[in-house]
Amino acid sequence: DAKTTQPPSMDCAEGRAANLPCNHSTISGNEYVYWYRQIHSQGPQYIIHGLKNNETNEMASLIITEDRKSSTLILPHATLRDTAVYYCIVREWNRDDKIIFGKGTRLHILP
Amino acid sequence: GAGVSQSPSNKVTEKGKDVELRCDPISGHTALYWYRQSLGQGLEFLIYFQGNSAPDKSGLPSDRFSAERTGGSVSTLTIQRTQQEDSAVYLCASSLEAGDSSYNEQFFGPGTRLTVL
Numbered sequence: 001d002a003k004t005t006q007p008p009s010m011d012c013a014e015g016r017a018a019n020l021p022c023n024h025s026t027i028s029g030n031e032y033v034y035w036y037r038q039i040h041s042q043g044p045q046y047i048i049h050g051l052k053n054n055e056t057n058e059m060a061s062l063i064i065t066e067d068r069k070s071s072t073l074i075l076p077h078a079t080l081r082d083t084a085v086y087y088c089i090v091r092e093w094n095r096d097d098k099i100i101f102g103k104g105t106r107l108h109i110l111p
Numbered sequence: 112g113a114g115v116s117q118s119p120s121n122k123v124t125e126k127g128k129d130v131e132l133r134c135d136p137i138s139g140h141t142a143l144y145w146y147r148q149s150l151g152q153g154l155e156f157l158i159y160f161q162g163n164s165a166p167d168k169s170g171l172p173s174d175r176f177s178a179e180r181t182g183g184s185v186s187t188l189t190i191q192r193t194q195q196e197d198s199a200v201y202l203c204a205s206s207l208e209a210g211d212s213s214y215n216e217q218f219f220g221p222g223t224r225l226t227v228l
Contacts, residue, residue, distance in 0.1 A: 038154075041221075042221060042222075043115070043202050043204070043220050043221055043222055044202075044204075044217075045219070046216045046217070046218075087153075087154075097159055097166070098144060098146075098156035098159055098167060098170070099144075099156070099217060100156065101146075101153045101154040103153050104153065
């Protein structure tokens, strides 16, 4: 079972920051938070991951609460191309095996 | 460079027929994964290969499903005696072997859409 809880859908205006929440209250000390997204008719795409510090890359920022029980993925300036299903995943570092995907959040970017 | 490729992109078959789905991973990736996604559902893990061996086949839904990988590269997922509930998008992913200092991101292919009539 997925160890994360996400809202099923969210809307965001184009050009605004999209903030996608994720709850992972049972996360253990050796587990990281990963985010993938799946644009319609494509395979999932890795976005970012983190352990306890906030992380930023060219795609997004990841904010993890101090108790690590929740996190927020931030797309700073959402575009129509960011419309996708976003998956928050909790997983041990550098596992070779399967990713357990939940239902994710369907993000709609509104023009 | 080239990403993960899958063929065919679409497959329509009649109930009871066998189908083979192919995955070409990224060159040099030792791990290969098969997932499927039914209409409106999340991604469901099927099987994972490390090299040519499959340490985890736990996601295969029935003995009609099998997969092999040869030469540590191409993999084939075979579904025998297809049923309508097998209709889904079958996704393949590959990754480098887990190491101490790098995240072995899974790179996904575009998928094969299987429709069983």
